[in-house]
Amino acid sequence: MMFSSSPSQSIGSGFASNEVMNMVRVGWAQGAVPYRRAKDESLIRIPVVKQWAELMMQFRPAGVSPRAMYPVLDLGCGSGFPLAGYISNTLEERKYATAIYKGIDLSDEMIELAREEYPAMAESFEVCEMLDYCKAQPTNSICGAIAVSSIYHLPRSQHVELFGQLFRILKRGAPLLFTVPHGSDEGCSEDFLGEGIKMYWSHFSPLWYEITLQELGYELLTKFKEDKVFLGERETTWFLLFRIPDDDPVSSSSFTY
Numbered sequence: 001m002m003f004s005s006s007p008s009q010s011i012g013s014g015f016a017s018n019e020v021m022n023m024v025r026v027g028w029a030q031g032a033v034p035y036r037r038a039k040d041e042s043l044i045r046i047p048v049v050k051q052w053a054e055l056m057m058q059f060r061p062a063g064v065s066p067r068a069m070y071p072v073l074d075l076g077c078g079s080g081f082p083l084a085g086y087i088s089n090t091l092e093e094r095k096y097a098t099a100i101y102k103g104i105d106l107s108d109e110m111i112e113l114a115r116e117e118y119p120a121m122a123e124s125f126e127v128c129e130m131l132d133y134c135k136a137q138p139t140n141s142i143c144g145a146i147a148v149s150s151i152y153h154l155p156r157s158q159h160v161e162l163f164g165q166l167f168r169i170l171k172r173g174a175p176l177l178f179t180v181p182h183g184s185d186e187g188c189s190e191d192f193l194g195e196g197i198k199m200y201w202s203h204f205s206p207l208w209y210e211i212t213l214q215e216l217g218y219e220l221l222t223k224f225k226e227d228k229v230f231l232g233e234r235e236t237t238w239f240l241l242f243r244i245p246d247d248d249p250v251s252s253s254s255f256t257y
Contacts, residue, residue, distance in 0.1 A: 017155060020200050021106065021129060024153045027192055027199040028078075028107035034195055036079045036113055038231050043148065044086040048224040048239045052177040053087070055221075055243065056144040057094045070099050070143040070171070075130045075178075076150020077103030080114035080121075083146065088121060099143045104128045106153070131158055134165035142169045147178040149237075152203035156186060159204065160212060167216055173246035176218070180206055182225075182236040194231055206238040218242040 028035075043049060056072060072091070074083055080103055088101045103125045105111050115122040126133075130147070131154060145166055154162060166176060184205040192199035204212075206223070214220055222241040227234065 017158075020153075020155055020202075023188065023198060023200045025106055025108075027197050028105075029109045030197045031193045031195055031199070032079065032107060032109040032113055034193055036081065038193075039079070039081055041082045042228075044082050046224070046226065046239065048177065048222050048241055049146075051222060052144070052146060052175050052241055053090050055175040055241075056099075057090065070141060071102035072099050073142050073145040074101065074103040075133075075145060075147035076153065077105050077114060077125065078107075078110045078150075080117050080125065083148065084114065084118050084121060084124070087146075088118075088124075100124070102126070104130060104133050105150075106130070130154060131162050131165065134162065134169060137165075137169040139168050140171050142166075142174060143171055144174050145170060145176045145178075149179055151178055152180060152201045153199075154202065156202040156204055159209075160216075163213055163216055163218075167218065167244060170244045172244050174244050175221075176242045176244070177239060178209075179237050179239050180204075180209055182206065182238065184208065194233075206240065209240055213240075213242055217245065219245050 072087055074080075074087065077084060084101055084103055091099055091101065101121065101124050103111075103114060105114070105125070105127065106129050108127050111125045111127045114125045118124075130150065151159065151162070170176060180203050181201075182205075184203065186202040188198055188200045190196070190198055210220055210223070220240070220242055222239075224239040224241075226237045226239065228237075229235075
């Protein structure tokens with residue numbers, strides 16, 4: 001997701017979370033349509049995204065009831081495009097009958113776009129703040145999770161709690177893929193998407209996430225750095241792929257494409 005290189009206002013850890021949520025919600029109310037128009041299907045062609053999907057398909061959680069449906073969680077799903085269709089189609093093609101796509105987003109406008117884009121999946125999308133959603137889920141109840149261009153809209157002071165909650169709710173062996181920008185920063189742009197929109201972001205460095213998630217108990221599998229031009233500006237994004245160790249964890253490995 002693009003942030004303008006124009007001067008930004010520094011926001012400290014004392015910035016009220018309700019102010020952050022309101023800024024993000026209002027920003028996406030204004031930016032939902034232009035952001036969707038600028039998106040294409042290149043995301044689902046990225047090797048690490050395909051690897052995450054393959055891991056999810058190979059994963060068969062122990063003790064799963066054949067009648068139960070376990071969510072594959074898309075945190076900050078936005079308009080759903082292209083991940084919702086990709087995940088849902090993959091689950092259907094592989095006949096993975098115990099898993100179902102679930103997309104959540106803070107923005108009412110984004111969820112409305114998602115339901116218009118995928119009308120047959122309308123009930124799969126829900127307006128909710130990502131940390132609140134994770135805290136409300138039962139332990140060991142999610143088959144996989146992905147968060148593309150979304151975690152950095154949550155204050156970084158809450159990132160350890162978010163990943164702790166994800167570790168709790170993900171099933172043993174389940175994969176987690178998320179993205180973060182290069183570097184470490186917290187602030188707001190006055191020209192998000194080049195549309196004069198005010199938007200908040202907050203993130204640590206990719207290395208911080210590598211170290212912190214492993215300290216929380218995750219196994220790091222892959223990291224991938226993508227450089228691209230989006231809406232006229234060059235941006236660098238890191239994809240970090242982890243899994244929850246199973247009962248008989250294998251030795252972790254880390255490599256870069």
